[in-house]
Amino acid sequence: MWKPDRLSDQTLFQQIADDLERRISYGEFPAGSLLPSERKLAEQLGVNRSTVIQAYAELRAHGIIESRSGSGTRVSKYKWGATPKHTPNWHRYAEGGNFLPNLPFLRRIREALGHNQTLIDFASGELAGDLSPVEEINLLMSEHEYTSYLGYDNPQGYIPLRQALVAYLKQYRGIQTTEESILITSGSQQSLYLITQCLLSPGDAVAIEDPSYCYSLPMFQSAGLRLFRLPVDDKGVRPDDIRSLYKKHRIKMVFINPNFQNPTGAVLDAERRKELLDVASELGLPIVEDDPFSLTAYDGVPPKPLKSIDPIGSVLYIGSFSKIAASGLRIGWMVAPHSVVERLADARQQMDFGLSVIPQRVAAQFLKSAYFVPHLERLRMHLLYKRDLLIEALHKELHELVSFTVPQGGLHLWCKIIPEVNDNKLLEEAIRRGVIFVPGSVYGSESGYVRFTYARARADEIGPGISKFSAALQEARVNKY
Incomplete structure (x- = not known):
């Protein structure tokens, strides 16, 4: 994701305003579309909210965006002057068609991983770079x-x-x-x-x-x-x-x-x-x-x-x-x-x-x-090692709060959360604390299951990752709704 250059001679708010204007002109934000809130955009860009407020004010002054109390900030329908110029309603097109988007949980996981590269990743179902040949x-x-x-x-x-x-x-x-x-x-x-x-x-x-x-x-x-x-x-x-x-x-x-x-x-x-x-x-x-x-x-x-x-x-x-x-x-x-x-x-x-x-x-x-057979042997050895680290961490951090069957192959551990918990609340708490996983309801199960993938996270991240998950689970149990 683009972020302003703090070493540039151009002010941060002007860089943000220029980037937004460019994205609007490219059709990423069509006429009438809702822009991120000042607070959310500030978090994404790593700047103060006041900087985003200045950027939005700059765009409003040029008639590119407009803000209404209770309705947020939107791209102006007449952003290029007094004469109406209609762009296609791309949101309507994007929401149409026969091919459905990914499930909301999967989109949220992808968004979180894209915005925060430091998340301990128990969600991605692929091999880490050091496990590939x-x-x-x-x-x-x-x-x-x-x-x-x-x-x-x-x-x-x-x-x-x-x-x-x-x-x-x-x-x-x-x-x-x-x-x-x-x-x-x-x-x-x-x-x-x-x-x-x-x-x-x-x-x-x-x-x-x-x-x-x-x-x-x-x-x-x-x-x-x-x-x-x-x-x-x-x-x-x-x-x-x-x-x-x-x-x-x-x-x-x-x-x-x-x-x-x-x-x-x-x-x-x-x-x-x-x-x-x-x-x-x-x-x-x-x-x-x-x-x-x-x-x-x-x-x-x-x-x-x-x-x-x-x-x-x-x-x-x-x-x-x-x-x-x-x-x-x-x-x-x-x-x-x-x-x-x-x-x-x-x-x-x-x-x-x-x-x-x-x-x-x-x-x-x-x-x-x-190279093929030695690679498979090394892969199995490392996956087994990571699986055992994950099981050890679950026993240490979660005691009787989870149950699972130990897998004899693959990349995943399917885990039942013993106490009642809201999937969305648990996922958001985990992301906030720096770890991510896939809620079981993504796979059609009832709420209260999680899939931990141990092939992506580094070995030294597995213990701390489960510790963060444990803290998120405790918080989600206290605030169920």
Whole structure:
């Protein structure tokens, strides 16, 4: 976020006024739109409120903004002189359309992290920089030529990467496939988006886990899908619940994250896996298996994916580099029947003509390199260490105020807050004290659950972060409403 330069010869208020005028002229604040309050803008910019008051006075003097008691400060509808000049009502456009915005809690978390880089981050579901294979990838890029061709690539994905994934999936996930049955995507979310847009229709009923990462993705509602929940216990979902949902609602697809499920960390029981595939076969139901966390198994023995024991091809399998290497590579994949891959690749070509070939080449080289296995071993070791630090801190700071099941892989710890607490109050108190997390209601659970992600925070931040959370919880309990 822009901030005024205190070393500049120009006064702070004039810098702020100039920046606001520029943003107004660019359409960031359309005519008639509400500007931040003086107090809020002063906090964001790190200046005294009186400085913002001066800046607003400067803009009012030029007719660019106008203030009314009780209505705040707005951009003037006639800001460029006496003659009315109408700009588009961008707020109305932004609030329209079929694609819904993120949930309010997620937008608040993103805003808080953007404004305060010092927050201890238990919210971001990605690896910290020191857990990613940065040195290894730099070495690979210095050893190989990546810029021989920079045109559009095959919309299904870079062929050598798909070939590398055939070997990877066979060796590490027990999945037999061919390069023609693999689609490269920018990650699991793009895979899910393509499925919801191309394989389903508005009004279709689908089953998702409860709680579930899928619940936090408005893309399902944007596609007009009806969501029905499958409760998750310590053994995952119950296959009989799928049969019941099919009878009641004629669900057309099941979305599941069976290995170190996000957010609970649960692993689908081996017997339930077989029953789930039997139910899918009986009903002709496709299963979408999202499997981002398996290779983080702390004992080094990842649970087998459903796809590896799928005898008739009921499962669409989704994977990604985001949770085992680096989210910034933007590399994911889907294993599906070739007819489905062709359909989704055609849609992808309409969207972006395919991914950049450079990260695909990097990913292909990394999968085939001698760096891959040592990186996974180091990743598991560090995640286990951070998990144990988090558990130790929870026991120390919160005693009997929380309950949880210790995850055996993944990046998250799903935590039940024993006393009654308001999610919004707890989140705001935590942010105020310098720590952030994801409230459980984001994933469809009732109030009083939290997801702590321990892959992003530094090891030396975990103890202090839980101490800050504990203080926030105590305050939220005192002032529930």
